[in-house]
Amino acid sequence: MAITLRNPGTWAAVTANAAVTLPTHQTDDMLIVRVAMKSGAASTEDTSISTAGWTKIGQGNNGTTNASNGGGSVIVSAFYKVAESSSETNPTVAFDNVNIAAVVAMAYQKGSTEMWQTPMGNSGPDTTSGTSHSATIATHIRTYSGDVVDFFTGIADDTTMTVPTFTQAGATLDTVTESPATALSSTSGFDISADGGYRTLTSGTSTAAAVVTGTLSTAETGTSWTTRLRVSAPPVAQAQARIKGIGVNNYGQANSHIKVTTRVYSQAAALISGTYTIPFTDPFTRTEVDTLGNAPNGDTWVQIMGTASADDVNGSAAVFTVSGLVSEALHRTSTSGGIEISFDFASSGLPNNLAYVELTSNASGGIPNNQGGTLQLWASLDEFGNLVSQAGDINFLTTNSSITYTPNDVYTFKAHLTPTGTEVVSKQKFWKVGSTEPG
Numbered sequence: 001m002a003i004t005l006r007n008p009g010t011w012a013a014v015t016a017n018a019a020v021t022l023p024t025h026q027t028d029d030m031l032i033v034r035v036a037m038k039s040g041a042a043s044t045e046d047t048s049i050s051t052a053g054w055t056k057i058g059q060g061n062n063g064t065t066n067a068s069n070g071g072g073s074v075i076v077s078a079f080y081k082v083a084e085s086s087s088e089t090n091p092t093v094a095f096d097n098v099n100i101a102a103v104v105a106m107a108y109q110k111g112s113t114e115m116w117q118t119p120m121g122n123s124g125p126d127t128t129s130g131t132s133h134s135a136t137i138a139t140h141i142r143t144y145s146g147d148v149v150d151f152f153t154g155i156a157d158d159t160t161m162t163v164p165t166f167t168q169a170g171a172t173l174d175t176v177t178e179s180p181a182t183a184l185s186s187t188s189g190f191d192i193s194a195d196g197g198y199r200t201l202t203s204g205t206s207t208a209a210a211v212v213t214g215t216l217s218t219a220e221t222g223t224s225w226t227t228r229l230r231v232s233a234p235p236v237a238q239a240q241a242r243i244k245g246i247g248v249n250n251y252g253q254a255n256s257h258i259k260v261t262t263r264v265y266s267q268a269a270a271l272i273s274g275t276y277t278i279p280f281t282d283p284f285t286r287t288e289v290d291t292l293g294n295a296p297n298g299d300t301w302v303q304i305m306g307t308a309s310a311d312d313v314n315g316s317a318a319v320f321t322v323s324g325l326v327s328e329a330l331h332r333t334s335t336s337g338g339i340e341i342s343f344d345f346a347s348s349g350l351p352n353n354l355a356y357v358e359l360t361s362n363a364s365g366g367i368p369n370n371q372g373g374t375l376q377l378w379a380s381l382d383e384f385g386n387l388v389s390q391a392g393d394i395n396f397l398t399t400n401s402s403i404t405y406t407p408n409d410v411y412t413f414k415a416h417l418t419p420t421g422t423e424v425v426s427k428q429k430f431w432k433v434g435s436t437e438p439g
């Protein structure tokens with residue numbers, strides 16, 4: 001499912017701080033508030049939303065001239081919130097020195113398995129009085145197929161506009177939809193009018209900044225704004241962890257988990273090999289609360305991540321209560337020699353650099369002075385579509401790699417821990433399976 005408009009609100013003219021009526025919406029909808037206003041202190045005006053949970057996308061203007069009857073600079077701003085319920089509180093827009101403002105809220109929906117990316121927007125000025133409004137957005141906000149652009153224009157006088165639109169070089173757009181269908185033209189205060197809509201990119205990639213246009217019934221000046229809306233498919237991450245003991249009569253076990261952010265889905269499997277000096281099994285036939293207690297061979301289970309309150313034994317199994325989106329497997333961990341750990345992982349997709357998939361393996365205990373470390377690898381996509389990763393042994397060495405990412409290809413992360421006196425030396429590698437392993 002692509003992004004679609006669920007419901008538009010209704011434009012309203014206000015002359016003081018005011019609550020904006022939200023349209024009917026559902027949980028996970030993207031709520032957008034548009035504001036166009038004229039100020040008695042245009043050079044310092046900073047419009048905001050005082051209601052918790054809202055984020056300002058930005059603000060712009062076509063000058064710093066204070067409001068006058070049918071004149072003055074028009075200041076535009078936009079705000080967003082991802083709905084946490086179907087009954088969000090109407091947000092209150094707060095002004096520093098408002099004379100007249102036009103406000104409206106919009107609700108956009110996405111597919112149930114898709115993730116919203118952070119909305120991006122900017123303004124464009126039109127300082128030439130005329131009936132043909134044209135405003136070039138100040139920056140090129142890159143758009144791709146499937147993106148939706150919400151846009152609007154504020155005009156410094158009461159006027160009417162034919163269906164407004166926007167274009168962007170390199171992008172093929174569907175038919176513009178004016179939304180709300182009824183524009184605003186108000187003679188309150190020193191007059192203002194506003195209109196807007198949205199368009200979906202059906203193909204192509206933009207190569208220049210957007211341009212917002214419209215035809216006015218009278219010659220006026222104004223300011224326009226565009227907000228890019230984008231969703232992405234949830235990455236599905238898979239990983240395997242392998243660990244082996246190095247040296248004579250050494251043995252090792254690993255704690256392996258995948259931690260994910262921003263509603264991605266994950267699963268993991270840990271594969272352990274090595275020579276064990278003490279056969280270790282635990283049928284968990286005892287009962288324990290807030291601990292795993294002692295195994296039949298006398299070893300005590302050690303909490304190496306999470307909280308003890310999450311661990312119980314119910315007479316037949318160890319029970320772990322995991323909150324949020326962190327999936328953990330707790331193992332008895334001990335080694336008296338070096339350890340080599342490697343992850344093979346593949347993902348159908350990765351989030352952008354605002355989120356990440358993190359693979360972690362923990363090795364501790366038995367290393368001189370108990371200097372264990374947490375080996376970690378996180379991966380995300382940069383704005384150019386490259387796989388950006390960071391592999392590190394906390395408190396020791398950190399390395400970075402950047403390679404081209406291809407969905408579903410398998411990548412390997414290998415780390416080698418060697419105790420040397422009172423420290424642990426860590427070496428890491430990261431490469432694509434099928435390519436040459438780095439030296």
